[in-house]
Amino acid sequence: MNFPILSSLILLPSIGALFLFFTKSDKKNNFTGKYVALFTSAVNFFLSIYLWILFDPTTSEFQFVEERIWIKDIINYKVGIDGISILFILLTTFITPLCIISVNNSIKERLSEFLIAVLIMESFMIGVFCSLDLVIFYLFFEAGLIPMFLIIGIWGGARRVYSAFKFFLYTLLGSVLMLVAIITIYWLNGTTDVVELYNSGIDIRYQNILWFAFFSSFAVKTPMWPVHTWLPDAHVEAPTAGSVLLAAILLKMAGYGFIRFSLGLFPVASEIFTPLIYTLSVIAIIFTSFIALMQEDMKKLIAYSSVAHMGYVTLGIFTIQQQGIEGSIIQMISHGIVSAALFLCVGVVYDRMHSRLINTYGGIVTIIPKYSILFMLFTLAALGLPGTSGFVGEFLILMGAFKDNFLVAVIASLGVIIGAAYMLWLYKRVVFGKLINTDLKQMFDLNRSELFILSCLAFPTLFFGFYPDPLINTIEVSISDLIDQYNFELVSKT
Amino acid sequence: MENLQLVLPEIFLSLSIMFLLILGVFKNNSPRLVQNLSLAVLIITAVITFNETIGINETKLFDNSIVIDYLSSLMKIITLLAAFLVLIISSNYLKTFQIFKIEYPILILSSVLGMMVMINSNDLIVFYMGLELQSLALYVLATFNRDQIKSSEAGLKYFVLSALSSGLLLYGCSLIYGFTGSTNFNVIANQLNSNEYALTFGIVFILVGLAFKISAVPFHMWAPDVYEGSPTSVTLFFTMVPKIAALTVFIRFLYVPFLNLIDQWQMILIFLSIASMLFGAIAAIGQTNLKRLVAYSSIGHVGYALAGLAAATNDGIQSSVIYITIYVLMNLGLFSCLLMLKRNNKYFEKIDDLSGLSKNHPMLALSLLIILFSLAGIPPLAGFFAKFYVFKAVIEQSMYFLAIVGLLSTVVAAFYYLRIIKIMYFDEQKEKYDTDHGFWLKFSLTASTLLILIYFIFPSQLIEVVSRINII
Numbered sequence: 001m002n003f004p005i006l007s008s009l010i011l012l013p014s015i016g017a018l019f020l021f022f023t024k025s026d027k028k029n030n031f032t033g034k035y036v037a038l039f040t041s042a043v044n045f046f047l048s049i050y051l052w053i054l055f056d057p058t059t060s061e062f063q064f065v066e067e068r069i070w071i072k073d074i075i076n077y078k079v080g081i082d083g084i085s086i087l088f089i090l091l092t093t094f095i096t097p098l099c100i101i102s103v104n105n106s107i108k109e110r111l112s113e114f115l116i117a118v119l120i121m122e123s124f125m126i127g128v129f130c131s132l133d134l135v136i137f138y139l140f141f142e143a144g145l146i147p148m149f150l151i152i153g154i155w156g157g158a159r160r161v162y163s164a165f166k167f168f169l170y171t172l173l174g175s176v177l178m179l180v181a182i183i184t185i186y187w188l189n190g191t192t193d194v195v196e197l198y199n200s201g202i203d204i205r206y207q208n209i210l211w212f213a214f215f216s217s218f219a220v221k222t223p224m225w226p227v228h229t230w231l232p233d234a235h236v237e238a239p240t241a242g243s244v245l246l247a248a249i250l251l252k253m254a255g256y257g258f259i260r261f262s263l264g265l266f267p268v269a270s271e272i273f274t275p276l277i278y279t280l281s282v283i284a285i286i287f288t289s290f291i292a293l294m295q296e297d298m299k300k301l302i303a304y305s306s307v308a309h310m311g312y313v314t315l316g317i318f319t320i321q322q323q324g325i326e327g328s329i330i331q332m333i334s335h336g337i338v339s340a341a342l343f344l345c346v347g348v349v350y351d352r353m354h355s356r357l358i359n360t361y362g363g364i365v366t367i368i369p370k371y372s373i374l375f376m377l378f379t380l381a382a383l384g385l386p387g388t389s390g391f392v393g394e395f396l397i398l399m400g401a402f403k404d405n406f407l408v409a410v411i412a413s414l415g416v417i418i419g420a421a422y423m424l425w426l427y428k429r430v431v432f433g434k435l436i437n438t439d440l441k442q443m444f445d446l447n448r449s450e451l452f453i454l455s456c457l458a459f460p461t462l463f464f465g466f467y468p469d470p471l472i473n474t475i476e477v478s479i480s481d482l483i484d485q486y487n488f489e490l491v492s493k494t
Numbered sequence: 495m496e497n498l499q500l501v502l503p504e505i506f507l508s509l510s511i512m513f514l515l516i517l518g519v520f521k522n523n524s525p526r527l528v529q530n531l532s533l534a535v536l537i538i539t540a541v542i543t544f545n546e547t548i549g550i551n552e553t554k555l556f557d558n559s560i561v562i563d564y565l566s567s568l569m570k571i572i573t574l575l576a577a578f579l580v581l582i583i584s585s586n587y588l589k590t591f592q593i594f595k596i597e598y599p600i601l602i603l604s605s606v607l608g609m610m611v612m613i614n615s616n617d618l619i620v621f622y623m624g625l626e627l628q629s630l631a632l633y634v635l636a637t638f639n640r641d642q643i644k645s646s647e648a649g650l651k652y653f654v655l656s657a658l659s660s661g662l663l664l665y666g667c668s669l670i671y672g673f674t675g676s677t678n679f680n681v682i683a684n685q686l687n688s689n690e691y692a693l694t695f696g697i698v699f700i701l702v703g704l705a706f707k708i709s710a711v712p713f714h715m716w717a718p719d720v721y722e723g724s725p726t727s728v729t730l731f732f733t734m735v736p737k738i739a740a741l742t743v744f745i746r747f748l749y750v751p752f753l754n755l756i757d758q759w760q761m762i763l764i765f766l767s768i769a770s771m772l773f774g775a776i777a778a779i780g781q782t783n784l785k786r787l788v789a790y791s792s793i794g795h796v797g798y799a800l801a802g803l804a805a806a807t808n809d810g811i812q813s814s815v816i817y818i819t820i821y822v823l824m825n826l827g828l829f830s831c832l833l834m835l836k837r838n839n840k841y842f843e844k845i846d847d848l849s850g851l852s853k854n855h856p857m858l859a860l861s862l863l864i865i866l867f868s869l870a871g872i873p874p875l876a877g878f879f880a881k882f883y884v885f886k887a888v889i890e891q892s893m894y895f896l897a898i899v900g901l902l903s904t905v906v907a908a909f910y911y912l913r914i915i916k917i918m919y920f921d922e923q924k925e926k927y928d929t930d931h932g933f934w935l936k937f938s939l940t941a942s943t944l945l946i947l948i949y950f951i952f953p954s955q956l957i958e959v960v961s962r963i964n965i966i
Contacts, residue, residue, distance in 0.1 A: 072954040139873040153920045176901035183889045
């Protein structure tokens, strides 16, 4: 038996959280508590880098598979990764330590509890991306609600209670149908093991309804129009680190679920429902972009832009083209990094001025130049400027879409323009212009930890913008095999 | 000669009750002694049950009027352990109200005896006798805090409504007797003629009586009032122990004599289940008193347990037993928390009294958080698995409507559990509560919370325990 590297990735943050739980939390120990959390998540990050090095990108087989008997004769605990999941694990382990560093300024009370919640969240998120059993997947997928509910509710802003409830109930409502579908699959095929289900396929008569049950869960989580309304609320009220986790990783669970389960298990139904996804995605792209244009609140604007960006992701996934799906994954990774950075940027000015309203600011470029430069970089990445990772993803998605459906691709391309409009306008109103609000003069530029976090995020944004090969190499084979399998099933079943 | 060994637990328990009554007469001022002896009696009875009966095959005694099999032994042990825990954590509460008397443990023992008879019953008369024995003890327990008007009201309400339901039940029994010529379950099963509408009437009346005892909608009206008015320790007893016995009778009654009439009663069971789940979830939203809220939540949970029974398979029955076991565990934890909300000899039971609990008593709040999320059925806590098994059994029978309604009502129910968590974690803190709780109270809270939390590591064990239940 090899070293169980995936289980260690899942367990390590929880062990760190347990350790934090047993250390007394007075003012002084909070400090050490933070280092414990940082240490655990950093170890996890390096472990996942090591995983990436060991990872063999030339095969689409699941690697590092571990299987143990869990509920006897019913469910086995099974984890493993392929090219699709590994990048999400890396994203999770990369973002979490940065989140933990960022709590310095924003979380004032109950710090160690916050860190426990973040670490447990990390465990669950990694679990989602590497579980190879539907029940295990559901377990991790749902369990993440508990820490996130607490993060929003305890450390959030003024309307935190409303937002936390909305977040929790929306997501739970979406997911219960998925549970029914999972149990149905168990009775249809006698197993919930994803690999076996890939091989055996699912009865064509049930595919539509099962697809829809999974869709209801993923659509809420993505979030797709019209069930996206929880996201702006949750984002606005969550503390900065919570928004970062939410935008960077939680939203990606659904995109990952679409690729892994909707395409993988229900090809026939996916083909049937593609027009639905296209329609919802295009509406999300255009409609929420316009909404974003009109926002007064910076966090809300970024939240709506997230909905639009996830619209590209779902569009790309259901093109079932090599470029489209590759683009979607890169777009998700890029959005994970960029939106995390944007939320942190908002957090930086919020910590100083305690306002997220755009009209509070203006003309801060001369006061905090370092901030302005980094903020510009991420703004440009968000609107997809060539040379940033945002461009690679959007470009590939649109390429895939043009191959599949010309009209949809044209409308989605228009979304890029609106996207550029709201991001640039946001930047212009916040950073440039006349300095009217004289309180702003007291703002100080990025401190060391903020600079460190934002540079850490800036590096991959630029690096993968110029040289996306490492990402594409990792996912290429898995995706082409997925598409082959998809087309094969489609031909053989219809 | 009958094999009396198999009823040794019941014999021992009834002799002990009589002994304790006599002891109580002579040592009227020593409730502690009686309490400790009762605890010992419960444990010894459980041990005897475990040793004598758990391994044996189905055996019928006394002219086939009682049945000893794995199901009955298992349920008796669960009942005895639950009663033990209730008794052991309630002494501080009783002392505060100065109702720590010798009658309390003896009444609990008597009702447990009644439940054991119910669980064993293979005959309508035996079943009715057990039911009445446990009910009579429970009426008195409900009024145990007799100086408080609410407690007396609860007891009276419970008595009147329960007597009504017993009447209906008895009427159902007589109808069945009239049309089959026997009160024995097995004989009834052989005499069944599904054309007899009167038999269906009989089943319906008995189901009404049973549904009343486990407070399934629409026969739940007594539960909130009685749960609220009774002393908290008695409420704890009400929410856990009688439900175990009544569920066993449900299983026994439906699956032994009336399995062939499944078309007649399955719809009723599905209706009871759906109505309980939905009503329990919706009605709990507006509550401000924790005990009332628990009453509605227990109505909802009974709905889930019935959903498993409605599946009419061994899997379904097993999932119901798992459900009720995990439910008992969660309720134990929940009430341990309730019994800890004490300040200056006064107990608090409003939801608002929990405000800001997480700042004053972080560990208590964390335990309650885990228990509440588990009650809401959020993975990876034990409550999720309970629901998972039930719905697995239900979906196997393609009863999708029941499954979807059930799962949607968990979402509604999640709302009021979340509300409590919100009050504990997001609201401003109030005064601190006392922390000088007894060892057993702390123990039961810690143990139940830990079991709920780590259940997902060893989910197979409980399944193995119930997998030997084979009724159909």
